[in-house]
Amino acid sequence: MNKVLKLLPLTLGVSVCLAIPSIAAATTKTPATDPAPVAGISETLLVTASRRERRSLEHTIAAAGVDKAALDLVGHTHINEALVRIPGANIARGNGQEYLAALRSPVLTGAGACGAFLTAQDGVALRAAGFCNVNELFEANTEQARRIEVIRGPGTALYGSNALHGVINVISPAVDGAAVGSLGLELGPDDYTRLKLSSGGRLADAGTGAAEQAYRLDINLTDDGGYRDRSGYGQQKLLFGHRYSRDRLAVVTRFSATNLNQETAGFVVGANAYKDDDLRDSNPNPEAFRDARSYRLSSQIDYSLSDTMALKVTPYARYTEMRFLQHFLPGQPIEENGQRSVGVQTALFADTDAALTWIAGVDMEYTSAYLHEYQEQPTRGSAFLRETIPVGDHYDYDVDATLLAPFVQARWALGEAWLVSAGLRYESLRYDYDNRMLAGRTRADGTPCGFGGCRFSRPEDREDNFENWSPKLGLLYTFADNHRAYANLSxxxxxxxxxxxYRLQRRQTGADLDSESIAGIEMGLRGLSEARFSYDFSLYTMKKSDVIFRDSDFFNVSEGETRHRGIEARVDYQISPAWRIGANGSYARHSYASDQLLGGVNIKGNDIDSAPRRFGSVQLSWRAEERALVELEWLHMGRYYTDVENRNRYPGHNLLNLRTRWQPQPDTVFYARLANLTDRKYAERADFTSFTGERYFPGQPRSLYFGVELSW
Incomplete structure (x- = not known):
């Protein structure tokens, strides 16, 4: 709370300085946030699948979104609370703002597992290709987003590397000139405090004739003491947007900045440790921390060339830096990493006739990145560990990366009922690696480690090039008004x-890796019936090849294969003007498809660990009156194996959450949320290792959050 109050004068000062001098007399006023959508179910618009807004029924892929009304109602303190409404999305929460993601996949772990998902804000990736971070969504302002859109599966030709299993795109608030002003304060358990501020409007005409300008500012400041011992975080996010439009030109420029300072609580260890009252709120790693900052600047330039052609160019720049303690590794080394990137996305849209539309463009990016890992304290444990994991620098390298990716995607209408979509993307990614230390398995000063060498290995300077093609083919069939069937090959x-x-271990002096690839087939049905009922069903099968993993010699290799098969469903039903129910669910099997011996067991055919076959959620809402809403949510997590041998498993859990929003006046909203209503003892994530046995991130106990939002 103190951190928030200290920043409040600065925040309000910035808002006043930006807003007061230049706002023209407002002709429109955005009303206070409505506590829920109006009665009736309407179709949504999605931009991620085609880089322009299109009706959700018109896509030939599995795409869905969480809209502003749902985000306001959920009021998520962690991204997993919002994405439980997306079928096939499983965001396993760690501690604080940390997580591991799954989209039509198991919860993936490992150094590069985060590369299976592309996370973006307004279509620009949060991280450069090749430099993902497993927690990178905390660098997006999801808490004040207009919408969060998710593509499940490889999707379209518009996205390349890091979009293996899907895309999560955070859509920022519109910069449309509407007069906006709001201030919200939220309180919760363990000294939780969150302050939100939004301001926006039309800017005065600066002598530019017919030009129009507008701005939008969103700030949120969070301080959480943490429900586990000596844990918690402070987080600040700022998003500023400016819009310039004149004649055929529109330019939306956005700047975002985030900062996170987190005291991290690690796994609790032991059989069913998450059920133990003393262990579940303990912190075996009070020394762990994570500090991260990010800055992004982009300009979306839209120019209408003619009535049938438009050009979109989006130059951008980003900067990130992170420092954290790897408390999960022997020796607990500290990692420091950072990236500086510049890039541009280009796209030419053409509606050549009523039957054919297409988009073509080129994405280009240059990145300069670094990683430094060092250890301050001697390794605890056996003489072998102390000798092979010594104090000092482990890795210190720079990598420059260049990306070039042309693409094309087209849609043909074949009569009134059929539509074909096809696309192709080529992508070239080049790394230039510079080792700033001695190569090999020595200490930083060149002296040898005992027992055959150090645990870490540093390759010689090298260059690596990866070239990939990504074809797509989709088919859409309209069998009734607002009802579609679709299929696609991706x-x-x-x-x-x-x-x-480049961060290798033991005897490996170089990693000869291929790009991971996935081929999939999908079929689905979606539709909307008389504003009362909507549905979206999909069935898919995918095979992933050249899966990168660490073998029994601790070598990074790309020789694995996995299979992914499942069915997903989402339905919404407006029972009456006062009652509405929505549900989503996923049943899937994720399994190893290649021969591999681990622990003396051939794991081919086994379920992949951290891959529940069943999970989903149900939301039942009641509009008590025009300005009041109550929602009861049920979350289901099925059981899953926690080791690759399928010898240990987590039994799953069921949770209930209760939420309400009440708007007594147009400019005032009160809200409250009761998370884990029945105070269930559960694990956000369960894991098993041969070194520790069963270990868990325990779930938060019953927690009450409440707040107020004032608008003007």
């Missing part, structure tokens, strides 16, 4: 991440 890929190539 291919996705991800290049090896820099950490997989």
């Amino acid at each position: 291919h996705g890929f991800r290049a090896p991440q820099a950490t997989e190539l």
Whole structure:
């Protein structure tokens, strides 16, 4: 709370300085946030699948979104609370703002696993290709987003590396000139405090004739003491947007900045430790921390060339830096990493006739990145560990990366009922690696480690190039008004991440890795019936090849295969003007498809660990009156194996959450949320290792959050 109050004068000062001098007399006023959508179910618009807004029924892929009304109601303190409404999305929460993601996949772990998912804000990736971070969504302002859109599966030709299993795109608030002003304060358990501020409007005409300008500012400041011992975080996010439009030209420029300072609580260890009252709120790693900052600047330039052609150019720049303690590794080394990137996305849209539309463009990016890992304290444990994991620098390298990716995607209408969509993307990613230390398995000063060498290995300077093609083919059939059937063939890929190539271990002196690839087939039905009922069903099967993993010799290799088969469903039903129910669910099997011996067991055919076959959620809402809403949510997590041998498993859990929003006046909203209503003892994530046995991130106990939002 103190951190928030200290920043409040600065925040309000920035808002006043930006807003007061230049706002023209407002002709429109955005009303206070409505506590829920109006009665009735309407179709949504999605931009991620085609880089322009299109009706959700018109896509030939599995795409869905969480809209502003749902985000306001959920009021998520962690991204997993919002994405439980997306079928096939499983965001396994760690501690604080940390997580591991799954989209039509198991919860993936490992140095480069995060490369399987592309996370973006307004279509620009949060991280450069090849330099993902497993927690990178905390660098997006999801808490004040207009919408969060998710593509499940490889999707379209518009996205390349890091979109192997799907895309999560955070859509920022519109910069449309509407007069906006709001201030919200939220309180919760363990000294939780969150302050939100939004301001926006039309800017005065500066003598530019017919030009129009507008701005939008969103700030949120969070301080959480943490429900576990000596844990918690402080987080600040700022998003500023400016819009300039004149004649055929529109330019939307956005700047975002985020900062996170987190005291991290690690796994609790032991059989069913998450059920133990003393262990579940303990912190075996009070020394762990994570500090991260990010800055992004982009300009979306839209120019209408004619009535049938439009050009979109989006130059951008980003900067990130992170420092954290790897408390999960022997010796607990500290990692420092950072990236500086510049890039541009270009796209030419053409509506050549009523039957054919297409988009073509080129994405280009240059990145300069670094990673430094060092250890301050001697390694605890056996003489072997102390000798092979010594104090000092482990890795210190720079990587420059260049990306070039042309693409084309087209849609043909074949009569009134049929539509074909096809696309192709080529992507070239080049790494230039510079080792700033001695190569090999020595200490930083060149002296040898005992027992055959140090645990870490540093390759010689090298260059690596990865070239990939990604074709797509989709079919859409309209069998009734607002009812569609679709099918698609898709291919996705991800290049090896820099950490997989250059942060090696033991005797490995170089990683000869291929890009992971996935080929999939999908069929689905979706529709909307008389504003009362909507549905979206999909059935898919995918095979992933050249899966990168660490073998029994601790070598990074790309020889694995996995299979992914499942069915997903989402339905919404407006029972009456006062009652509405929505549900989503996923049943899937994710399994190893190649021969591999681990622990003396051939794991081919086994379920992949951290891959529940069943999970989903149900939301039942009641509009008590025009300005009041109550929602009861049920979350289901099925059981899953926690080791690759399928010998240990987590039994799953069921949770209930209760939420309400009440708007007594147009400019005032009160809200409250009761998370884990029945105070269930559960694990956000369960894991098993041969070193520790069963270990868990325990779930938060019953927690009450409440707040107020004032608008003007």
